[in-house]
Amino acid sequence: MVNTTIKTTKSQEIFAAAQNLMPGGVSSPVRAFKSVGGQPIVFDRVKGAYIWDVDGNKYIDYVGTWGPAICGHAHPEVISALHEALEKGTSFGAPCVLENVLAEMVIDAVPSIEMVRFVNSGTEACMAVLRLMRAFTQREKIIKFEGCYHGHADMFLVKAGSGVATLGLPDSPGVPKSATSSTLTAPYNDLEAVKALFEANRGEIAGVILEPVVGNAGFIPPDAGFLEGLRELTHEHGALLVFDEVMTGFRIAYGGAQEKFGITPDLTTMGKVIGGGLPVGAYGGRRDIMSMIAPAGPVYQAGTLSGNPLAMTAGIKTLELLRKPGTYEYLERITKKLADGLLQIAQETGHAACGGSISAMFGLFFTSGPVHNYEDAKKSDTAKFGRFHRGMLERGIYLAPSQFEAGFTSLEHTDEDIEQTLAAAREVLSSL
Ligand code: KE4
Numbered sequence: 001m002v003n004t005t006i007k008t009t010k011s012q013e014i015f016a017a018a019q020n021l022m023p024g025g026v027s028s029p030v031r032a033f034k035s036v037g038g039q040p041i042v043f044d045r046v047k048g049a050y051i052w053d054v055d056g057n058k059y060i061d062y063v064g065t066w067g068p069a070i071c072g073h074a075h076p077e078v079i080s081a082l083h084e085a086l087e088k089g090t091s092f093g094a095p096c097v098l099e100n101v102l103a104e105m106v107i108d109a110v111p112s113i114e115m116v117r118f119v120n121s122g123t124e125a126c127m128a129v130l131r132l133m134r135a136f137t138q139r140e141k142i143i144k145f146e147g148c149y150h151g152h153a154d155m156f157l158v159k160a161g162s163g164v165a166t167l168g169l170p171d172s173p174g175v176p177k178s179a180t181s182s183t184l185t186a187p188y189n190d191l192e193a194v195k196a197l198f199e200a201n202r203g204e205i206a207g208v209i210l211e212p213v214v215g216n217a218g219f220i221p222p223d224a225g226f227l228e229g230l231r232e233l234t235h236e237h238g239a240l241l242v243f244d245e246v247m248t249g250f251r252i253a254y255g256g257a258q259e260k261f262g263i264t265p266d267l268t269t270m271g272k273v274i275g276g277g278l279p280v281g282a283y284g285g286r287r288d289i290m291s292m293i294a295p296a297g298p299v300y301q302a303g304t305l306s307g308n309p310l311a312m313t314a315g316i317k318t319l320e321l322l323r324k325p326g327t328y329e330y331l332e333r334i335t336k337k338l339a340d341g342l343l344q345i346a347q348e349t350g351h352a353a354c355g356g357s358i359s360a361m362f363g364l365f366f367t368s369g370p371v372h373n374y375e376d377a378k379k380s381d382t383a384k385f386g387r388f389h390r391g392m393l394e395r396g397i398y399l400a401p402s403q404f405e406a407g408f409t410s411l412e413h414t415d416e417d418i419e420q421t422l423a424a425a426r427e428v429l430s431s432l
Contacts, residue, residue: 072412122271123151147217147374161216219363276314
């Protein structure tokens, strides 16, 4: 029997102090464990597929710092490349050849990207791409989908996913109506609703932005024909199609969801994996659109630390590791084994559940489903998810602390890790 009452004395002390220093004691809301109950564990170090907390407990990690750790945490080749880069300084604020190197890798990998701009987060990338969409089309309105999350910029905090959904925030105070009045929303996977929005706002919609595989309302894949339908609709209405691949980029495939599903958007946002664990975001796409970005064109966007040599180094090394043959076949196999196993165990232990996986991304809802959109996702038993999360944590398995997040695997997760995870899940679900 695995020890089910872990010692968390030091975590509790540190988190208690943190709550006096930082709002909610965290640097990002979802980390506070608000929706799963209990207190977050405080990390001491990470390596490969594993976490050690400040009390010395070890966990198999399925969050991977929310996506970047797809090659495993602190990969030796990334670490040694960073040591080398450090000797030459941490930030230049000037052109550096490493930006060319990572830019070429991203352009070679991602079908829609002919030109790219690096920023420091996915939020920044989505903010910039929105401004660019509006400038290029000279239209103001955008369509996003309920439950999708595109960072915390005002214009996107409308029926957003991730931490907004987790904390059940209505949207957010402090966001002026003027910022969201041009943000239209539709249910994910609902082409008819999108068609209706285009009809009702003829000639006014700059574009459609979406997560091509949703990870911020829990794991929700696109229905067959959905992405193709959006591609046709945006073409028909002279609007742009934007894939927010901050989470799916280099995770669903080396060329992202757009490569996997064979749909090429006009613009793409990226983040997480391309920074290899350091702060990097990016946006890119058609050359005629990207050429509008300052200083090549009039659309302004800037950033002190954008393209810094350390972050570029971590990104380059990470993509080098990912583009090796067999990477995505391994990720697909190991993640499918986990997701299918969890689903089977849930059903065997009498719990209504649905879910699945695509490449290195997976999810499990405690509802019979199917889950095609955020409304469906909200029917899941989040209280049960919280008890499941805690039970797994006590057995050394670290899952995303919210029903409205996705799970992530890495190249460092082994069959033994998956088997250990499934054994823990069977114990927890049998006792729920
Ligand atoms: P960041 O600003 O957090 O780098 O990226 C925002 C973002 C944009 N688009 C998508 C599809 C995203 O998933 C994200 C960020 N994802 C969340 C996790 N669901 C980050 C974790 C957090 O907010 O702490």
